[in-house]
Structure formats: structure tokens, C-alpha cells
């Protein structure tokens with residue numbers, strides 16, 4: 001089978017299509033003919049040599065978390081899943097025995113990790129991580145959902161966002177950003193989002209964004225947010241200076257959920273503002289498989305339309321990563337092996 005592998009951790013130029021042996025499923029595994037696999041910034045970190053998870057010893061490395069396609073084979077102990085079933089993968093990998101696996105939520109598993117291997121014609125996955133696709137849902141739509149939408153959904157819940165709340169999403173045009181805007185809309189909340197690009201913001205307005213701020217200047221963004229109102233919740237996947245910004249504009253008692261570090265892995269916290277303002281800053285990673293099931297249902301009911309900017313053939317996977325690096329896209333980029 002063919003796979004788009006990272007053969008050098010130097011950015012998009014380090015992606016090559018390679019031949020690999022066809023995988024065999026273990027007793028509790030399934031093989032999926034991959035029709036679509038969305039990419040995430042997590043994969044780009046790996047490709048740029050900026051992830052502790054993968055180094056030169058692991059090359060060639062096949063990434064790809066968000067797999068959708070058709071089951072082609074199942075292991076001997078798999079029940080309730082047949083070749084021909086259409087599925088999407090929950091990329092969570094959990095130990096099954098720690099207290100969070102026993103009592104939930106599973107995304108807090110003490111040995112939490114993620115599936116990699118979807119940027120290939122066939123993926124070998126844990127059968128119990130497959131969620132069936134509703135009738136009529138195409139694989140490309142399904143592949144856009146897992147990482148970005150599970151993460152945004154969990155963050156909105158961590159921030160206790162509800163109807164009529166005001167939610168601030170710095171960087172509202174990427175995978176997690178667009179998902180946060182769309183899901184905040186489903187929750188009945190009002191949204192403020194930022195981008196460096198007016199054209200991209202315009203597209204996100206069409207997807208439900210209420211207040212778009214085209215700026216990369218933190219003081220300008222601060223002034224504009226303050227004119228609109230004090231956000232009840234901040235969905236922060238950028239980190240860096242955006243943490244201090246989010247904290248300062250947030251209302252008394254508000255919550256900021258943080259899941260990423262695109263703008264920097266270190267942030268300053270104004271301690272006095274935090275305690276006098278009764279503010280809350282929480283970390284958040286992925287969501288649960290049950291969240292994925294709900295999100296797939298929302299999409300099946302057309303209450304959520306996962307935003308896909310472009311699709312790519314497996315041989316053009318390098319172009320997908322270049323588009324992400326160059327901040328060209330709105331929503332998800334999906335490879336169709």
C-alpha cells in the first residue's frame with residue numbers, strides 16, 4: 001500500500017509517498033480503507049521537528065489522526081463490526097485501566113496518546129475506536145470532525161459556555177478555531193473571532209461568527225473586544241501572548257480553556273487580575289469518543305457543517321501541509337488516499 005510519510009523533519013518538503021507492506025489486523029483491530037484523513041497542526045509540529053513524540057529515529061513516520069473510510073478486515077476477537085462498514089476513527093489511545101479510563105473522562109487517561117497512521121491507503125486501528133457513519137455522510141466530512149471538533153467541543157464545555165454567552169476565539173479561521181465558532185453557535189452563544197486575513201474572516205462570518213476582528217496587533221484586538229463586551233469564555237488554542245490578552249478581556253468569573261501553543265508555549269498570567277476577578281484558566285486536550293459520536297450526529301442532522309477548505313490526493317499531501325504552514329485555509333484540509 002502507499003503512504004504519505006515524513007522522511008525528513010524539515011517541513012512540507014520532507015513528505016514523500018512510500019510503499020509499505022499491507023498491514024495485518026491483530027485480534028482486536030480492524031483495517032480501514034482510508035477514503036479521507038484530515039490533517040492537524042499537531043502533524044505539522046511533527047513534520048517541522050517540533051514535537052517530542054517523533055525524532056529522526058522514527059522515520060519514515062506516517063501521521064494522520066482523523067481517519068474515515070470503509071472497514072476491509074477485522075481481527076478474530078472483534079464483534080459488532082463487519083467488512084464494508086463505513087466508519088470514522090476516534091484517535092484517542094487510552095490505557096483502559098487508570099482511574100480516568102474507569103471513571104471518565106477518558107481523554108484524561110494517565111497514559112493518553114493519539115493514533116497516527118491515517119495518511120495511507122490502509123490504516124490498522126483499534127476496532128473499538130471506530131464510530132459508525134450515519135447513512136449519507138461522506139468520508140471527507142466525517143474525517144474533518146474528530147480532532148478539531150472534539151477539542152473545540154470539550155473546550156466549550158470546560159468553559160461552561162451556554163446560551164447568550166459571549167465567547168472569544170483568537171485565531172478563528174483554522175481547524176479548532178472554526179469548530180469553536182460553529183459549536184458556540186450551536187450552543188446559542190455569541191462569538192468574537194480574530195484573523196490576519198479579512199477574506200478568511202468573511203468566510204467564518206458566513207459560518208456563524210458574530211464579530212470579526214482583522215488584526216494581529218494585540219492592543220488593537222484588546223480595544224475592539226472591549227468595545228463589543230467582556231467575554232464569558234475564551235477558547236485559546238494559540239497560547240503565547242494570547243493567554244494574557246484573553247485573561248485581561250474576560251469578564252469577572254469567566255473561564256479560558258487552553259489547548260494549544262501555536263503562538264508560543266509560554267504565557268504570562270496576571271495573578272492579581274486572576275484572583276480579584278475570580279477568573280479560571282483550564283487546560284484541555286481532545287474530547288471523548290462519546291463526544292465524537294454526538295458531533296457525528298450533529299453533522300448528520302445538518303446542525304453542524306464541518307468546514308473543509310480543500311481536499312488533496314495522497315501524492316499532494318505536502319501541498320496540504322504547505323497550505324497549513326502558510327495560513328491559507330479556513331477550516332480543515334483533508335487528504336483523500
Ligand SMILES: NC(=O)c1ccc[n+]([C@@H]2O[C@H](COP(=O)([O-])OP(=O)(O)OC[C@H]3O[C@@H](n4cnc5c(N)ncnc54)[C@H](OP(=O)(O)O)[C@@H]3O)[C@@H](O)[C@H]2O)c1
Nearest residue numbers: 041171172173174175176195196237260261262285286327
Ligand atoms: N490539546 C489538544 O487536544 C489539541 C487538539 C487540537 C489542536 N490543538 C492545538 O490547537 C492549535 C490549533 O490547531 P489547528 O489544527 O486548529 O491549527 P490550524 O488549523 O493551523 O490553525 C490556524 C489558526 O491559527 C492561527 N495562527 C496560525 N499561526 C499563528 C500565529 N503564529 N499567531 C497567531 N495565530 C496564528 C491562524 O490565524 P490566521 O487566520 O491569521 O491565519 C488560524 O486562525 C495548535 O496549537 C494545536 O496543536 C490541541
Ligand SMILES: [Zn+2]
Nearest residue numbers: 095098101109
Ligand atoms: Zn487510562
